[in-house]
Amino acid sequence: MDVRRPNYLKREDFQQLIDLLWAAGYQVLGPQVHEGAILYAELKRIEQLPKGISDHQIPGRYSLETTDSPRWFDWANGPQAIKPLVFPSRETLWQARRQADGTIEFMIPEQQVPKVAVLGVKACDLAALRLQDQHFMEGSYIDPGYAAKRMGLLLVGINCSHASEACFCHSTGDGPEITNGADIALAELETGFVIRADTPAGEALLQQLPLERVAAEQLAQVKSQTEQTVQQQVRRLPVIQPDQLQKLRDHPQWDDVAERCLACGNCTMVCPTCFCHHQSDELTLTGELSRHQREWDSCFGESHGHLAGMQVRPDVKPRYQQWMIHKLDVWQHQYGRSGCVGCGRCTSWCPAEIDFVAEVRALTGETP
Ligand code: SF4
Ligand code: SF4
Structure with missing residues (x-):
């Protein structure tokens, strides 16, 4: 057979x-x-x-x-x-x-x-x-x-x-x-x-x-x-061209979504493509052994934007922009395609009921 x-x-x-x-x-x-x-x-x-x-x-x-x-x-x-x-x-x-x-x-x-x-x-x-x-x-x-x-x-x-x-x-x-x-x-x-x-x-x-x-x-x-x-499937993600969202950084929709987003990071934790992480060392009390740990991190967290001694994403708006622009736009330069596979988890598990596709459509001017 x-x-x-x-x-x-x-x-x-x-x-x-x-x-x-x-x-x-x-x-x-x-x-x-x-x-x-x-x-x-x-x-x-x-x-x-x-x-x-x-x-x-x-x-x-x-x-x-x-x-x-x-x-x-x-x-x-x-x-x-x-x-x-x-x-x-x-x-x-x-x-x-x-x-x-x-x-x-x-x-x-x-x-x-x-x-x-x-x-x-x-x-x-x-x-x-x-x-x-x-x-x-x-x-x-x-x-x-x-x-x-x-x-x-x-x-x-x-x-x-x-x-x-x-x-x-x-x-x-x-x-x-x-x-x-x-x-x-x-x-x-x-x-x-x-x-x-x-x-x-x-x-x-x-x-x-x-x-x-x-x-x-x-x-x-x-x-x-x-x-x-x-x-x-009632939702459809519009095709995003490389750099398209980067050029929309001044769009008022970012302020709108930043008002609703709790910056909890749930969306990044459930996303099957997110790979951001941070690393830290855990010391034993005697100081003889240290473990270098890697843990999932989120672009919505404080520590993720703390770079070279300063906070580069001080509030929710640049954090939400980082999540969406990296995922749908910059990712295309890095990996040859968008970082979204359409599973819908970021929408279902968002406590603020933010609909990822609806946000993209609002930014790109497509009707819901
Ligand atoms: S799950 Fe929703 S509220 Fe939490 S960070 Fe993501 S978009 Fe914001
Ligand atoms: S719908 Fe896209 S962005 Fe949202 S969790 Fe799934 S792969 Fe990630």
Whole structure:
């Protein structure tokens, strides 16, 4: 059977995919409901998957509802993508220890390659991971911790069959269909999955599953689900040209949004492409050992704008400008594309109900 082409896996056989991944030495993570949201957590049994769960997301609101659907992947996303698996919110980069003779020994933690398989990764989050790869692995310096974690990752992507009210991945060109970036690509139907392997690792796994030939009607159903999901997306991010937002720094909309923004940084914490961080040293009380820590930072925080002894972004307006102009405009010079993949998280998790797309449209003069 050619597993590089779409085949069919019955719903009752899905457990075999999970078992196969564990048997191949992966820790398997999959979507589950935790504290009212979808999160990736350790997955052993299909019963842990969010059966018949769908999400509603609007500016400042995220909620789940239970339906009678047999589906496990009928939701858009949760508060975190797969970023924390490769770029943890807090990690030790190195340690330094004072020796008895007064010299200092530097120790870099040994980089393990943890084998982790993530089931049910959405297209927008795969696109975000691609951007993180560019940042951490394809610049002048390769981040060894990120590279090790990334190397051990096996990704099972799934087409979205439901878009939340906050999603706009179609307008950024990043979804809702899995086209690349996954080892295995799935599309869920009522009774099972259309499944194909996109990499040799995926191929080796699918060879061991009881796959069936996919019917033309099943492929047509997948296509129609994707089209429906696109139709559900009510938000559309305008195309921003490089330098376009930079030239709009005097637009009155920045004052308007700065009045509403709390500078809490939630938007940057949930964004799957944000990579800003700060580093600090933690000393033990005896002064013999220090740990050099890296933690996620936000362009909305005080410390982020504290450069060369002065505060370069003293209030909310320049901080909001930094977030949006970097993400949508300057990023194009740095990475060849915008830094937004249309997941909508920054809008859903904003306590001030700020709608990212609406702000962009107001700035660029597009009607809402
Ligand atoms: S835009 Fe919203 S989430 Fe982001 S810092 Fe402002 S209030 Fe917080
Ligand atoms: S800017 Fe907002 S919509 Fe775009 S990738 Fe980040 S969180 Fe998602």
